[in-house]
Amino acid sequence: MNPENYLILAALLFSIGSIGVLVRRNALVAFMCVELMLNACNLALVAGSQITGGLNGQVASFFVMVVAAAEVVVGLAIIVSIYKTRRSTSVDDANLLKL
Amino acid sequence: MLLETLAAPVAATGMFTLAWTMIAVPAVMAGLLLLAGKLSDRWGHLAATAAVVWSFAIAVCLFAEQMMRPASERAVSAHLYTWLGVGHWTFEVGLLVDQLSILFALLITGVGSLIHIYSIGYMAHDARRRRFFAYLNLFIAAMLILVLADNYLVLFVGWEGVGLASYLLISFWQHKPSAAAAGTKAFVMNRVGDLGLLMAISTMLAMFGSSSFEAVNAGAAHVPPLWATLIGFFLLLAACGKSAQVPLQAWLLDAMEGPTPVSALIHAATMVTAGVYLVVRSHAIFEMAPIAQAAVVIVGTVTLLAGAWIGTSQDDIKKVLAGSTMSQIGYMMLAAGIGPAGYAFAIFHLLTHGFFKANMFLGAGSIMHGMNDDVNMRHFGGLASAMRVTFLTFSMGYLAIIGFPFFAGYFSKDHIIEAAFANNVVIGLCALLGAGITAFYMTRLMLMTFFGEKRWRQGVHPHESPKAMTVPLIILAVFSVGAGLLMNWWIQTWLEPAVGNHAHDISLIPTPVGWATLLVVAAGVAASWMVFGRGSIPDVAPATKNPVTIAGRNVLFGDQVNGFLFTHPTVATAKAIDTADVSLIDRSFDGAGRAFQGLSTQLRRLQTGYTRNYALTMLLGVLVVGAVLILSQLG
Numbered sequence: 001m002n003p004e005n006y007l008i009l010a011a012l013l014f015s016i017g018s019i020g021v022l023v024r025r026n027a028l029v030a031f032m033c034v035e036l037m038l039n040a041c042n043l044a045l046v047a048g049s050q051i052t053g054g055l056n057g058q059v060a061s062f063f064v065m066v067v068a069a070a071e072v073v074v075g076l077a078i079i080v081s082i083y084k085t086r087r088s089t090s091v092d093d094a095n096l097l098k099l
Numbered sequence: 100m101l102l103e104t105l106a107a108p109v110a111a112t113g114m115f116t117l118a119w120t121m122i123a124v125p126a127v128m129a130g131l132l133l134l135a136g137k138l139s140d141r142w143g144h145l146a147a148t149a150a151v152v153w154s155f156a157i158a159v160c161l162f163a164e165q166m167m168r169p170a171s172e173r174a175v176s177a178h179l180y181t182w183l184g185v186g187h188w189t190f191e192v193g194l195l196v197d198q199l200s201i202l203f204a205l206l207i208t209g210v211g212s213l214i215h216i217y218s219i220g221y222m223a224h225d226a227r228r229r230r231f232f233a234y235l236n237l238f239i240a241a242m243l244i245l246v247l248a249d250n251y252l253v254l255f256v257g258w259e260g261v262g263l264a265s266y267l268l269i270s271f272w273q274h275k276p277s278a279a280a281a282g283t284k285a286f287v288m289n290r291v292g293d294l295g296l297l298m299a300i301s302t303m304l305a306m307f308g309s310s311s312f313e314a315v316n317a318g319a320a321h322v323p324p325l326w327a328t329l330i331g332f333f334l335l336l337a338a339c340g341k342s343a344q345v346p347l348q349a350w351l352l353d354a355m356e357g358p359t360p361v362s363a364l365i366h367a368a369t370m371v372t373a374g375v376y377l378v379v380r381s382h383a384i385f386e387m388a389p390i391a392q393a394a395v396v397i398v399g400t401v402t403l404l405a406g407a408w409i410g411t412s413q414d415d416i417k418k419v420l421a422g423s424t425m426s427q428i429g430y431m432m433l434a435a436g437i438g439p440a441g442y443a444f445a446i447f448h449l450l451t452h453g454f455f456k457a458n459m460f461l462g463a464g465s466i467m468h469g470m471n472d473d474v475n476m477r478h479f480g481g482l483a484s485a486m487r488v489t490f491l492t493f494s495m496g497y498l499a500i501i502g503f504p505f506f507a508g509y510f511s512k513d514h515i516i517e518a519a520f521a522n523n524v525v526i527g528l529c530a531l532l533g534a535g536i537t538a539f540y541m542t543r544l545m546l547m548t549f550f551g552e553k554r555w556r557q558g559v560h561p562h563e564s565p566k567a568m569t570v571p572l573i574i575l576a577v578f579s580v581g582a583g584l585l586m587n588w589w590i591q592t593w594l595e596p597a598v599g600n601h602a603h604d605i606s607l608i609p610t611p612v613g614w615a616t617l618l619v620v621a622a623g624v625a626a627s628w629m630v631f632g633r634g635s636i637p638d639v640a641p642a643t644k645n646p647v648t649i650a651g652r653n654v655l656f657g658d659q660v661n662g663f664l665f666t667h668p669t670v671a672t673a674k675a676i677d678t679a680d681v682s683l684i685d686r687s688f689d690g691a692g693r694a695f696q697g698l699s700t701q702l703r704r705l706q707t708g709y710t711r712n713y714a715l716t717m718l719l720g721v722l723v724v725g726a727v728l729i730l731s732q733l734g
Contacts, residue, residue, distance in 0.1 A: 018718055021711070021714050022711050022714055022715055022718070023711070025711075030710075091709070091710040091711065092709055092710075092711075094710070095707070095708030095709055096708070
């Protein structure tokens with residue numbers, strides 16, 4: 001199978017994720033879209049590794065997973081605390097940081 | 100050439116090494132009294148008087164020693180220390196005790212001592228007496244620096260010092276707005292003159308490389324006439340400021356706001372004559388600059404008439420005396436401008452004037468003391484019997500100033516009028532006219548104050564002043580009588596090594612000019628008696644349409660002229676600059692500020708607070724960066 005197909009799939013997944021971040025108001029959904037983008041990156045890295053025959057891409061993807069895990073921890077905590085104070089998970093409601 | 104007759108000063112020995120204590124003792128005492136504060140309230144006035152008496156004693160000793168020396172060794176220079184060296188200029192501080200400066204030192208410390216003693220009585224009830232005496236000591240020290248300095252730069256230090264002391268003492272009763280304003284006025288107008296002195300010193304440094312009298316006197320013969328004239332005019336400006344000569348005369352009458360001993364010491368006997376000293380001291384320059392000399396003569400003549408004019412129409416006894424001071428200093432300037440024929444007479448008149456004017460000012464102070472500080476002569480009258488000693492001493496001063504035969508002013512003023520006639524007939528006639536007006540206004544003062552009916556206000560009980568005040572009056576009266584006879588045959592010879600020689604016949608029998616002077620003086624006295632001696636004096640100055648009287652009452656509109664020429668243009672310029680500042684500069688900066696504020700308000704709108712907006716911006720940024728990277732790869 002042609003490895004470039006994996007890259008195309010990764011691009012598609014990344015686009016879907018980024019559009020989801022931009023258009024969805026629910027913080028949880030936006031969050032999931034971010035995860036989708038990260039995993040699309042992972043897919044691209046692994047495919048790249050397969051194409052070049054090295055291990056660099058695979059190692060990098062582990063780093064991305066670690067970052068993603070950390071991000072989930074912090075991000076979910078923020079979402080939960082926003083929900084606790086504002087009774088909403090809409091990202092548009094958290095707009096206090098402006099004049 | 101007379102420059103060759105100027106003997107080089109010899110080094111200081113013996114008593115002359117103590118000359119600096121004349122300055123140091125009053126200066127230190129002034130500092131001590133000001134710093135010690137209330138601690139010295141009880142003995143401050145006595146200590147200050149002792150300090151001046153010390154200076155006087157030293158001056159007398161130096162004078163005696165000079166008398167005993169041969170003429171060529173009388174001028175003594177005492178080098179003290181090097182002030183500063185800048186580039187190829189070195190400024191030394193040294194004293195020059197010569198025939199000219201010792202006379203000044205004697206006058207300053209002698210009259211100064213008497214006025215200190217007088218002030219003990221006069222200021223007895225003033226809460227700030229100690230401060231007054233400290234300022235007086237400061238003045239004495241500064242004035243001695245002025246006359247004893249051996250170069251112009253140190254002279255300038257004294258010149259500024261007396262200006263400061265004069266300011267502090269004119270506005271001594273600072274709770275009176277008029278006194279505070281008068282002090283400021285004197286200070287500001289003096290600064291104009293100081294500018295002249297400063298420019299003269301700068302020019303001297305440029306031309307001669309030094310500001311010492313010796314270098315300037317020696318170099319004056321070789322300086323281009325244009326530069327000599329320039330220095331001469333700068334010095335004349337300085338002299339006009341300090342000596343209240345036209346056109347810088349307006350401050351002197353207001354200076355009478357100060358306590359009367361101050362008027363006597365500073366604004367009659369000593370400080371205001373510093374201009375004459377400066378001109379005489381700089382005679383080598385003026386002899387190279389005939390135009391500047393002529394200007395000195397004209398300034399002197401104009402001032403002697405202007406001062407006399409003012410004197411005729413003032414009702415304030417002190418202001419009459421102030422006008423008279425201006426007028427007499429005009430005589431001295433006139434004599435100093437005439438050249439070698441006049442220097443000795445300028446100094447002669449300066450000394451006799453110092454005695455009789457101090458006498459009359461202190462007499463006026465004594466009258467004020469008895470009249471509850473009233474100065475309006477229309478409220479006086481008939482004081483001759485109430486204040487016997489004051490009347491008699493004042494009369495001596497009166498006879499001296501009008502030039503009654505054998506009194507002090509008779510000798511000194513006659514010489515000046517004769518020298519003026521020898522110089523120029525018009526100048527001579529003006530000087531003669533001045534003598535007549537002097538007799539007129541002084542007689543008016545005498546008649547309004549001491550004779551006629553009693554026009555005293557209610558509750559005023561004139562009484563003779565205490566001994567501390569009358570004794571100095573008596574001493575000064577003795578000098579008003581005798582100073583002329585004492586110095587008439589002596590002063591020319593004495594001053595010859597310092598100011599040059601000019602033979603001048605001196606005899607007791609009046610010359611034709613002398614007879615004319617006596618006649619004019621008699622006419623002045625008679626005219627005054629016709630006007631003020633026979634009828635009663637109105638309680639307020641009668642309304643008049645006579646422009647001469649109106650001008651005199653308004654001090655020849657000196658304030659108005661100054662206001663029109665200088666104050667109003669300056670204020671207008673300041674206002675214009677202020678308007679420009681507010682409308683142009685302030686507005687442009689405010690406008691720039693507002694523009695940035697508006698811009699930032701617009702820019703702030705970009706911050707919506709919606710996370711998705713930021714995410715979109717970020718994404719677009721990433722796309723742009725990616726596009727650039729890809730395009731650069733392609734290129």
